Amino acid sequence: MSTSARRRAGASGDPMRPSWNLQRAIRWAVLAFAVALAWVPTVGEASPVTATAIAAKARQAYESADFAAAANLYRQAYDADPSRPGMLYSSARAAHRAGLWEQAMHAYAAFLALSAAAPDQRRLAAEHLVDARNQLVRQTLQGSAEAAHPAA
Numbered sequence: 001m002s003t004s005a006r007r008r009a010g011a012s013g014d015p016m017r018p019s020w021n022l023q024r025a026i027r028w029a030v031l032a033f034a035v036a037l038a039w040v041p042t043v044g045e046a047s048p049v050t051a052t053a054i055a056a057k058a059r060q061a062y063e064s065a066d067f068a069a070a071a072n073l074y075r076q077a078y079d080a081d082p083s084r085p086g087m088l089y090s091s092a093r094a095a096h097r098a099g100l101w102e103q104a105m106h107a108y109a110a111f112l113a114l115s116a117a118a119p120d121q122r123r124l125a126a127e128h129l130v131d132a133r134n135q136l137v138r139q140t141l142q143g144s145a146e147a148a149h150p151a152a
Helices: 003-009 020-039 048-063 067-080 086-098 101-114 119-148
Strands: none
Touching: 048 067, 048 086, 067 086, 067 101, 086 101, 086 119, 101 119
16 A cells, blocks of 8 residues: 555554544534534524514504505514513414404414413413404305305
C-alpha cells in the first residue's frame, strides 16, 4: 500500500475506514448542528410579543367584521404562545360568527380541553360548542334537502 493510500485509510490500514481527521470533522459538524438546533425556536415557542402582535391584528379583523380572518389570526396567536388559551376561545367565537361551524367546534373543544378557565367561561364555551354543532347539523340537513329536491 502506498503512503498516500495509508494516510487515506487511517491508522488501521483499512481503506474503507475514514481517517481520524475525517472522524473528528464529522464529530464537530454534528456538534455544531446540534448547537444550531438548540437556538432555533420550535413550533409553539414564538415570543409573546409576536403572539400579542398577531392578537392585535386579529382584534382589528374582528372589529372590522372579518370574522374568518380573525379566527385564523387568533389561532395563530395561540400557536405562537400556547400559554394563552383565551386565544383559542377568541378563535372559536370568531369562527362561530363567520359560520365556520367545524372550525368553531374544534376551537371550542380545544379550549375546553386545555383551559383552566373559570366555570362560567367553560359553561359558556360548552354552550357555544353545542350551538355550533347544531348549526352544522342544520346546514348539513338543509344541503341534503336541497340536493334531494332541486328547485325547478
